[in-house]
Amino acid sequence: MIKFLDLHKINERFRTQMDERLKEVLDSGWYIHGKQDELFEENFAKYIGAKYCIGVANGLDALNIIIRAYGFGAGDEIIVPANTYIASILAISENNCTPVLVEPSLKTYNIDPDLIEDKITPRTKAIMVVHLYGQAVQMEKIWQIAKKHNLKIIEDSAQAHGAIYQGKRAGNLGDVAGFSFYPGKNLGCLGDGGAVTTNNDVLAAKIRAIANYGSDKKYHHIYKGINSRLDEFQAALLDIKLPFLDDDNKRRREIAKYYRENIKNPLIILPQVYAEEAHVWHIFAVRTTERERLQKYLEQNNIQTNIHYPTPPHKQGAYKEWQNQTYPISEEIHATELSLPISPVLTDEEVKKVVEVVNAWK
Ligand SMILES: *Cc1c(COP(=O)(O)O)cnc(C)c1O
Numbered sequence: 001m002i003k004f005l006d007l008h009k010i011n012e013r014f015r016t017q018m019d020e021r022l023k024e025v026l027d028s029g030w031y032i033h034g035k036q037d038e039l040f041e042e043n044f045a046k047y048i049g050a051k052y053c054i055g056v057a058n059g060l061d062a063l064n065i066i067i068r069a070y071g072f073g074a075g076d077e078i079i080v081p082a083n084t085y086i087a088s089i090l091a092i093s094e095n096n097c098t099p100v101l102v103e104p105s106l107k108t109y110n111i112d113p114d115l116i117e118d119k120i121t122p123r124t125k126a127i128m129v130v131h132l133y134g135q136a137v138q139m140e141k142i143w144q145i146a147k148k149h150n151l152k153i154i155e156d157s158a159q160a161h162g163a164i165y166q167g168k169r170a171g172n173l174g175d176v177a178g179f180s181f182y183p184g185k186n187l188g189c190l191g192d193g194g195a196v197t198t199n200n201d202v203l204a205a206k207i208r209a210i211a212n213y214g215s216d217k218k219y220h221h222i223y224k225g226i227n228s229r230l231d232e233f234q235a236a237l238l239d240i241k242l243p244f245l246d247d248d249n250k251r252r253r254e255i256a257k258y259y260r261e262n263i264k265n266p267l268i269i270l271p272q273v274y275a276e277e278a279h280v281w282h283i284f285a286v287r288t289t290e291r292e293r294l295q296k297y298l299e300q301n302n303i304q305t306n307i308h309y310p311t312p313p314h315k316q317g318a319y320k321e322w323q324n325q326t327y328p329i330s331e332e333i334h335a336t337e338l339s340l341p342i343s344p345v346l347t348d349e350e351v352k353k354v355v356e357v358v359n360a361w362k
Pocket residue numbers: 058059060061084085087088130156158159179180181182192193194
């Protein structure tokens with residue numbers, strides 16, 4: 001069986017270092033906000049090219065805390081792509097702001113920059129860009145729009161660790177960014193984890209405080225904060241894996257290139273990429289009008305796949321108020337998308353096998 005994502009194999013590569021570092025943390029007797037967290041925050045900030053990194057409990061919290069730190073609330077609107085993973089939208093709702101959905105482009109599956117300006121009202125506060133499937137959003141036009149209308153740019157970088165646009169990494173392309181280190185992400189821990197990156201001193205301090213009971217120093221609470229912290233074990237594991245992220249992304253690019261050059265099946269639409277370094281291939285998304293039939297066929301041939309995602313956010317029960325709205329492009333993607341296996345531990349033989357089986361599908 002070719003697994004969609006073999007997390008055990010991915011993490012087994014770091015077994016020796018992990019055993020040592022976990023023992024070190026265990027022996028230290030210090031498990032929250034300590035040496036490991038500080039070290040990882042410093043190294044991840046450096047990697048992203050941002051001045052600050054603040055470890056938090058997960059990716060949803062990262063986005064939620066960002067919006068909270070800006071003080072956006074009821075009546076404020078935040079623009080977000082209609083086809084994103086629901087977490088981006090939940091973070092907006094959680095702060096009582098209104099998510100304003102914008103259709104993606106069928107070329108990139110990212111928010112269509114040409115459709116943003118029409119959705120801006122006097123209540124718009126921010127644009128949340130999502131580097132979906134691992135491809136950095138083409139920011140040029142979005143930078144111009146944000147500047148013109150005085151909007152913040154929040155990046156949902158949960159799928160794009162390491163992606164580069166115009167020489168800068170995702171996480172350093174807007175005012176502030178949220179990351180997830182959920183186990184399946186390109187940089188994943190062994191549990192939940194997340195981070196915020198930013199170059200803004202005041203915002204960074206506020207986010208750090210909000211994530212820690214609103215406390216700027218011990219027992220001194222200046223905000224009505226929450227508890228959202230990256231624990232020492234997860235930080236230690238992430239710090240071990242971070243130096244290998246670029247190599248892992250390189251391997252993902254190799255596999256994606258092989259798929260794109262060798263999958264030749266008129267029933268299947270392959271993903272497009274506008275620049276090699278822009279995409280870190282968190283997901284290799286193909287499309288076909290017979291998605292269920294293709295998935296079943298691949299499963300019969302021992303190839304595991306996934307769907308990202310089967311139902312668009314505006315059709316979810318959580319957002320009944322949107323049930324009558326239509327976003328045809330997003331719906332088209334959700335109805336036709338299938339994710340092929342891609343990961344740094346996939347072997348050449350496995351990649352070849354996927355291509356052969358996909359090409360033989362009729
Ligand atoms: C994974 C993910 C999140 C949420 O991250 P968690 O750590 O699971 O909370 C947010 N946005 C996107 C696009 C994601 O893929």
